[in-house]
Amino acid sequence: MKLWLRASILYLSILSLLPVCFVSGGAESPVRFLFFPVIAVFSLYFSSRDLYFAGLTFTILFPLMYLFSPSAQIHLSQVLAEISAFFFCTLAGGFISKRIYQERFHYENAISTFHGLSEALNHKNMNLQTALDALSEAHKKLQEYDKTKTDFISNVSHELRTPLSSIRSYSEILLNYDDIDAETQREFLQTINGESVRMSAFATEVLDLIRIGSGKLGTDFSSLDPTELLSESERIIRPMAMEQGLELILEKNAALPDVSGEKNQLIQVMVNLLNNAVKFTREGTITLGAQSKEGFVEFYVSDTGEGIFAEERELIFEPFTRIAEHGVNRPKGSGLGLSISKGIVEFHGGRIWVESELGKGSTFFFTVPVASKPVSGIEQFDHGMQDRAIVHYKPILVVTYDTVSRRCLRKKLEEVGYHTLGADTPARACDIIGTMRPGLIVTEIPDDWEQLETLIRLAREAGIRILLTTIHIHAGDEPALAVHGYVSKPFDKYEIQALLKSYQVKAEPVMIVSPDRDESRTLQVILGAAGYESVLFHEGPLAVESCKSANPGAVFIGSFVKERLEEILTGVRSSPRTGNVPTFLILGAALNKYVKPVTMSPAGRKAESKSLYKLVGEIEKEYSKGLE
Amino acid sequence: MAGIDIFIADDEPHIVRALSFVFERDGYAVETASNGAAALLKIKETKPKIVFLDLIMPKMTGDEVCRTIKQDEQLKDIYIIILTCKGQELDRELSISSGADSFINKPFSPKEVLKMVKDILGS
Numbered sequence: 225m226k227l228w229l230r231a232s233i234l235y236l237s238i239l240s241l242l243p244v245c246f247v248s249g250g251a252e253s254p255v256r257f258l259f260f261p262v263i264a265v266f267s268l269y270f271s272s273r274d275l276y277f278a279g280l281t282f283t284i285l286f287p288l289m290y291l292f293s294p295s296a297q298i299h300l301s302q303v304l305a306e307i308s309a310f311f312f313c314t315l316a317g318g319f320i321s322k323r324i325y326q327e328r329f330h331y332e333n334a335i336s337t338f339h340g341l342s343e344a345l346n347h348k349n350m351n352l353q354t355a356l357d358a359l360s361e362a363h364k365k366l367q368e369y370d371k372t373k374t375d376f377i378s379n380v381s382h383e384l385r386t387p388l389s390s391i392r393s394y395s396e397i398l399l400n401y402d403d404i405d406a407e408t409q410r411e412f413l414q415t416i417n418g419e420s421v422r423m424s425a426f427a428t429e430v431l432d433l434i435r436i437g438s439g440k441l442g443t444d445f446s447s448l449d450p451t452e453l454l455s456e457s458e459r460i461i462r463p464m465a466m467e468q469g470l471e472l473i474l475e476k477n478a479a480l481p482d483v484s485g486e487k488n489q490l491i492q493v494m495v496n497l498l499n500n501a502v503k504f505t506r507e508g509t510i511t512l513g514a515q516s517k518e519g520f521v522e523f524y525v526s527d528t529g530e531g532i533f534a535e536e537r538e539l540i541f542e543p544f545t546r547i548a549e550h551g552v553n554r555p556k557g558s559g560l561g562l563s564i565s566k567g568i569v570e571f572h573g574g575r576i577w578v579e580s581e582l583g584k585g586s587t588f589f590f591t592v593p594v595a596s597k598p599v600s601g602i603e604q605f606d607h608g609m610q611d612r613a614i615v616h617y618k619p620i621l622v623v624t625y626d627t628v629s630r631r632c633l634r635k636k637l638e639e640v641g642y643h644t645l646g647a648d649t650p651a652r653a654c655d656i657i658g659t660m661r662p663g664l665i666v667t668e669i670p671d672d673w674e675q676l677e678t679l680i681r682l683a684r685e686a687g688i689r690i691l692l693t694t695i696h697i698h699a700g701d702e703p704a705l706a707v708h709g710y711v712s713k714p715f716d717k718y719e720i721q722a723l724l725k726s727y728q729v730k731a732e733p734v735m736i737v738s739p740d741r742d743e744s745r746t747l748q749v750i751l752g753a754a755g756y757e758s759v760l761f762h763e764g765p766l767a768v769e770s771c772k773s774a775n776p777g778a779v780f781i782g783s784f785v786k787e788r789l790e791e792i793l794t795g796v797r798s799s800p801r802t803g804n805v806p807t808f809l810i811l812g813a814a815l816n817k818y819v820k821p822v823t824m825s826p827a828g829r830k831a832e833s834k835s836l837y838k839l840v841g842e843i844e845k846e847y848s849k850g851l852e
Numbered sequence: 853m854a855g856i857d858i859f860i861a862d863d864e865p866h867i868v869r870a871l872s873f874v875f876e877r878d879g880y881a882v883e884t885a886s887n888g889a890a891a892l893l894k895i896k897e898t899k900p901k902i903v904f905l906d907l908i909m910p911k912m913t914g915d916e917v918c919r920t921i922k923q924d925e926q927l928k929d930i931y932i933i934i935l936t937c938k939g940q941e942l943d944r945e946l947s948i949s950s951g952a953d954s955f956i957n958k959p960f961s962p963k964e965v966l967k968m969v970k971d972i973l974g975s
Contacts, residue, residue: 385937386864389959393870396962401877408873415866 347718379544379559380430387419387426429560433543436567447482447595448490450514450521457494458512464502465510475513483521484595485572493565493576494523497588500561501527508585519594520574520659526587532580541566541576565590573619573643575660591659593645618663619643620847623653623679625668633666636840642847650675654682664847666691691846692811693839711780712811715747721754727806729777734758737767737792738782738810747780747810764788768795771805782810856898858969860884861891861917862906862935867958871904874962875969888912892920895927902931902972905952907943915950922951931972935960 394412398404404412458474465472483490494512501510508528514521532540544559562576569576569590580586620642624630627648634644645662647653653665654675665683667676667690683690709723724734734756738744744760751758759774761767768791771779779796781789793807857880862868865886872882883898885891889911895903903921905914914934921927934955936943947955956965 382937385958390864390866390870392959393867393962397870397873400963415869419866 350718376543383426383544383559384423387423390419391416391423426560429564432564433560433567436564436571445484445486448485448487450480450483450523450592451476451478453483453487453490453494454512454514454523457491457498460491460495461498461502464499468502468505469507470502470505471509473509473511475511477514477516480514480516480521482595483592485592489568490572490592493568493590494525496561496565497525497590500588501525501529501586505529505585516594517591517659518655520591521594522589522591524587524589526585528585531582531584532578532586533582534580537578537580540578570618570661573645573660573662593660618661619645620843621645621647621653621656621662621665623647623650623665623667625649629668633839637843640840640844650679653679657682657686657688661686662688664689664691664843666693666843668693689846689849691843693842708806709808710811711747711808715750717750717753720750723808724754724756724778724806727778729756729806732757732775732777735761735767735771735774735776735779736782737761737764737779739763740782743782743810764792764795768792768799771796771799776805778806778808780808780810855881856883856900857881857902857973858883859891859895859898859900859903861886861888861904861909861914863887863909864906867906867935870962871965874966878966878970880969880973888914888917892917895921895930896924899927900930902933902969904933904935904956906935907937907946915946915952918947918950918952933968 394416398409398412454474458472462472498510498512505527506529510528511526512524514523516522541562543563566576569592573593574591576588576590578586578588620637622630622634622637622644623646624633625648630646630648634646637644645656645660647656650667653667656662657665657679665679665688667679680690708727711720711723734751736744736747736751736758738747738760739762741760741762744762748758748760756777758780759770759776761770767779781792789809796805796807858872858875860868860871860882861884863886868884868886872884875882883894883900885894886909888905888909891903891905891909892912895917905917907914909917918932918934921930921932931954932952934943934947934950934952935958936947936955937958944955954968956968
């Protein structure tokens with residue numbers, strides 16, 4: 225409202241109040257002085273400026289009213305008293321009103337500051353909560369690790385004490401009694417000897433396990449003939465099997481490709497499995513053999529023993545878990561054999577498991593990758609495995625459609641000490657993680673999103689991290705798919721705000737291109753909350769067309785298939801007005817914390833080699849996280 | 853089979869052999885078992901004066917055997933010694949809670965065990 229309007233309202237209100245005072249008591253009545261506080265209270269609703277203005281008008285108008293009133297017979301002193309009273313009232317009212325306004329301003333200011341603070345706190349709180357969750361998870365892991373370690377030490381000490389007890393008892397007996405006959409003496413000495421051998425074998429196993437745990441196994445890998453591994457293991461175990469009266473069958477399979485591995489280690493696994501089979505089988509047969517499976521050779525040892533309870537089939541691969549609780553009298557071992565075997569097999573990039581039927585027997589399987597060029601999709605890198613120290617024993621699985629880029633990235637990774645595997649599609653990658661457990665999966669955005677989501681789900685179940693990248697690694701290829709960033713569902717207002725801010729996106733309309741209407745609407749709401757207006761498009765070509773005229777501040781692109789995505793990105797990039805507009809990809813709900821997207825600015829060819837280094841850096845970071 | 857002095861139950865044959873050798877040389881009648889269930893049966897049958905029980909045995913653990921004996925009116929006076937592993941707090945707790953009279957840490961000295969047996973049987 226304008227100042228004169230507000231002042232007039234005030235003026236008129238006071239005027240309309242005046243007669244009430246005068247009528248109630250007449251001009252000389254003291255009642256009219258009640259009128260002044262009424263004005264003072266009334267004036268609280270107006271600003272000080274209104275009051276000063278109204279007061280001034282009154283000061284001038286009021287005496288004039290008295291002076292020019294035809295019936296007026298008033299002393300000058302009375303007029304002056306009225307003037308000063310009014311003047312005082314309006315001044316007081318103005319002062320109070322000003323104070324109130326100031327207070328209100330302070331108050332409102334404080335409220336908005338408080339709102340800001342509370343919002344910031346809320347955000348901080350959320351961040352802290354995430355950090356806290358991560359911390360408590362890490363703490364839990366550490367505690368578990370600590371417990372595992374304590375258990376391990378206590379188990380080791382227990383295992384060492386048993387043979388030590390025998391050694392101590394027998395040596396003391398031999399020392400204290402000098403009339404023991406020669407035969408008993410010999411028996412006791414034999415026990416001492418046997419137990420010390422058992423102790424040192426156990427110590428070796430413990431050291432093996434510790435070496436496996438820290439990933440420090442020997443890496444003298446070479447091409448090995450599976451048939452040779454089998455027959456050598458069979459030779460070692462045959463006397464023991466014969467002694468137990470068990471039949472030992474080696475199933476011959478001529479069509480086996482060579483495997484890549486360390487001979488002694490693989491024989492150790494085989495012999496250990498055979499050893500267990502002999503120990504746990506009272507009568508019947510033990511069969512060993514191997515068969516070719518996509519990119520791997522699958523070795524097996526089956527027995528006709530008692531079988532293993534379902535709940536124990538995973539447990540037996542943990543250190544010191546022996547199956548004795550079920551009341552069956554079973555022979556003792558160190559309890560480390562299967563954990564060592566598991567460690568060795570995983571070190572080779574394979575998997576170990578058992579299938580069993582109670583009362584009928586068990587079959588232990590393990591896979592070892594084949595040495596040379598593989599069948600269908602899974603490639604074993606033939607260069608340099610022998611002469612390079614592989615530091616990290618879990619492989620990295622690289623999934624890209626383009627062979628050249630895959631080779632390029634794998635070569636780089638192997639140069640910095642990783643064992644790698646390759647696959648051309650997510651489906652193939654799914655097959656691979658069915659047989660073995662890589663330390664990390666690096667994948668590009670595939671043609672088929674559904675396949676990718678399946679891969680992500682499987683990987684998550686297996687606890688494998690995924691790094692998603694859109695970079696074309698191989699030099700000379702324009703990185704058409706590279707985008708500036710990602711937003712993932714569920715959308716986070718702050719995340720999106722930060723992302724847009726980092727690309728200095730102004731509040732021009734932002735474009736959302738997605739076939740998924742729910743997705744685009746949710747994003748639109750979130751963008752609105754973050755202070756960005758947005759326009760929705762559900763079709764690629766239409767979006768590209770309007771992009772040329774609309775001049776958007778940024779483009780968000782939903783889950784299109786790869787060709788569409790490429791089409792849209794190329795379309796957006798080719799327009800001179802939108803060539804440099806920041807582009808963000810909307811990721812599906814399945815792409816959660818296990819997937820870490822790598823983003824790269826679409827800088828063109830020059831940045832390619834640099835991006836490869838950056839990518840390798842990201843991969844290393846993510847890989848080490850997976851080890852924690 | 854009356855008149856058994858000492859009963860030894862342990863699934864580790866070398867321990868059983870060493871202990872029985874020492875006791876038998878001093879003229880005690882010894883009976884043994886290699887698992888908990890067999891031990892309990894034989895103890896009921898032979899009613900020995902002292903029983904040595906290993907804690908971890910197949911079919912029935914040492915503390916279970918001990919608890920059963922201590923709840924049996926006819927057997928509860930048998931002196932029970934549990935063989936535990938030094939430093940394993942849980943072992944000691946188990947032997948105390950199962951009502952054992954004493955425990956010996958592995959590895960032990962046969963001479964000291966013999967002295968202990970003599971003290972118990974002498975009193």
